[in-house]
Amino acid sequence: MEKRQPIDLGHGIQLIDGFDLGLENRTGTYVMQEEELTLIETSASPSVPHILAGLSALGLDPADVKYVIVTHIHLDHAGGAGLLLQEHCPQAKVVVHPKGARHLVDPSRLIMGARAVYGDKFDQFFEPIIPVPEQRVLIKGHEETLQIGPSRVLRFFDSPGHAYHHCSIYDPVSNGMFTGDTLGVQYSQLKADGVSLYLPSTSPNQFDPEAMLHSLAMVQEMQVERIFFGHFGMSTEVEEVYRQLTMWIPRFVQIAEAVAASGDLESSEVSRQLLAMVASYLKDQGIAADHPEFGILRSDLEICAMGLVDYLQKKQ
Structure with a gap:
């Protein structure tokens, strides 16, 4: 241990x-x-x-x-x-x-x-x-x-x-x-x-x-x-927490909605697009795509995608 x-x-x-x-x-x-x-x-x-x-x-x-x-x-x-x-x-x-x-x-x-x-x-x-x-x-x-x-x-x-x-x-x-x-x-x-x-x-x-x-x-x-x-x-840095969450929440939903509009709401595609969006944001902050934190980010965003798909399916 x-x-x-x-x-x-x-x-x-x-x-x-x-x-x-x-x-x-x-x-x-x-x-x-x-x-x-x-x-x-x-x-x-x-x-x-x-x-x-x-x-x-x-x-x-x-x-x-x-x-x-x-x-x-x-x-x-x-x-x-x-x-x-x-x-x-x-x-x-x-x-x-x-x-x-x-x-x-x-x-x-x-x-x-x-x-x-x-x-x-x-x-x-x-x-x-x-x-x-x-x-x-x-x-x-x-x-x-x-x-x-x-x-x-x-x-x-x-x-x-x-x-x-x-x-x-x-x-x-x-x-x-x-x-x-x-x-x-x-x-x-x-x-x-x-x-x-x-x-x-x-x-x-x-x-x-x-x-x-x-x-x-x-x-x-x-x-x-x-x-x-x-x-x-x-x-x-509480104001930064509020700023980022207020920015990311609608973006997460918009990605899921865009995938749904394409006619095939798959969590794998939602997670792929979420990861691409976050990776682009981090690249602008100087974080390379091979940073160790991407291991857990990838896992988290796969689970986030499942929740977004579930949210949209219930909403429909």
Whole structure:
């Protein structure tokens, strides 16, 4: 197992790399070292050993974890919650959006949907998937709060667009928002080259561009100073996040609509055109086509294309 020291993000927040899909800087678990020790996001079950190693490096005992918050119940964000609770965090409750709770208790539909996307790689990426006992699920709806420390009260916001069952979590101490996938993906490997790239996550099967832009506007109105992504890490250039997402979301939809208008709406053609558009943008930023980040970009855009096709088919 690859090991990496947790990243100190300031304001009592640490980030543990979960090595989702076996990749560095792919997903992470945020740790809030408060009176009520709190984790945000778990990634899938294969990330649990990395979470445990990160907690150990911080001198923390997983048995002391009180809350495991998930922004939404897709397996790359919440798939490890059941395993953590069953084997390592006996005191913890999982905090989830009202529409996501039943899928933690009975993950059968989640499993079926993820198998359709990942095929024969599903077991490698996600197993084991363990149901969360209903009595250990804590539901938080729009603008409800959770106090985890004397001066730290987290506030939950309904934030659809990527999924109906998505919440974002506002932290007043950092003046930051944990946005899961609603505000897309930060491709942090490009930062070393001086390039910021934020792309929407339009994966199946609940992508809604209007809802995503509405959620973005809600976060923007709150004047946060930090955005904590599910994939991956923190950004303080919040206006650039808003600018890029506002630019990319309609462009993604337009490409899918153009492919549909040609009479053959295939996700492979949508992903090919998405990749060409993003590659052209990055070329203008001085990023060559053989940059290592293109490996994950290609994979992400294939899944984004599936979600765009699903969106247009439902719309029709």
